[in-house]
Amino acid sequence: MTSGNFAIVVALALGCGIVDASFGMGYGTVLTPVLLLLGFDAVQVVPAVIASQLVGDVLAVFFHHRAKNVDMSIGSSDFKVGMVLALFSLLGSVIAVLFSLKISKFALNLYIGVLVAVVGVVVLISHQKDRDFSWLRLLFLGSIASFNKGLSGGGYGPIVTAGQLLTGIGARAAIGITSLAEAATCVAAFATHLFAGSVIDWNLTGAMAIGMALSTPIAALIVKKMESKHLKLIIGVLTLILGAVTIFKTVRAL
Secondary structure, eight states: HHHHHHHHHHHHHHHHHHHHHHHHHHHHHHHHHHHTTTOOOOOHHHHHHHHHHHHHHHHHHHHHHHHHSSOOOOSHHHHHHHHHHHHHHHHHHHHHHHHHHHHHHHHHHHHHHHHHOOOOHHHHHHOOOOOOOOHHHHHHHHHHHHHHHHHHSSSHHHHHOOOHHHTTTTHHHHHHHHHHHHHHHHHHHHHHHHTTOOOHHHHHHHHHHHHHHHHHHHHHHHHHHHHHHHHHHHHHHHHHHHHHHHHHHHHHTO
């Protein structure tokens, strides 16, 4: 990789990382197709996205906690929610592999697109309402998100982040909790690539990790300064957009 391409990848990861660490979604969804358009192979991009997201998620948890957007002290309610979601995401991945569910790619992508869009609409409709926390709603949405992640690798961030708002968790805390839960998923996914003998492009991975690392303190500051109701609104809009784009791409591929 030339120094120019290295700088471009760092800048792209920085931009996508700011969005992801600020609103809990969008890193892999946006960056992966952009890197493919730039000429990188999927076998290079996928492990690099996972590894760099792991770096970003770990640092995002640290900076969001430091900025008091979320309380990740061991034993805190935010930490417990994050660990429960992390466990569900890991179980979802394992279950999907063990059962190898035979669902067509079209049906799966359409289901995820519709589900994400619906959650986005619900968040937008209720973004000014305060909800009481519900473990039942959290476990339900966590199960759906982990199912999506295990089967297709997609639909996790939007469902987990926006879904937490529907369970009564505040917008700032939801973003930090998503980072913790997704970090666990990335550890498992990257370990799988290593054990499977995947060739890791460390130059690409390093460039993306640098961009992600630089994005996290900026994102934590953005979340701290932004009003909760505005965060909810943006999360709802982004979730709806990601769902609509998924539906459009799925239908267009027919």
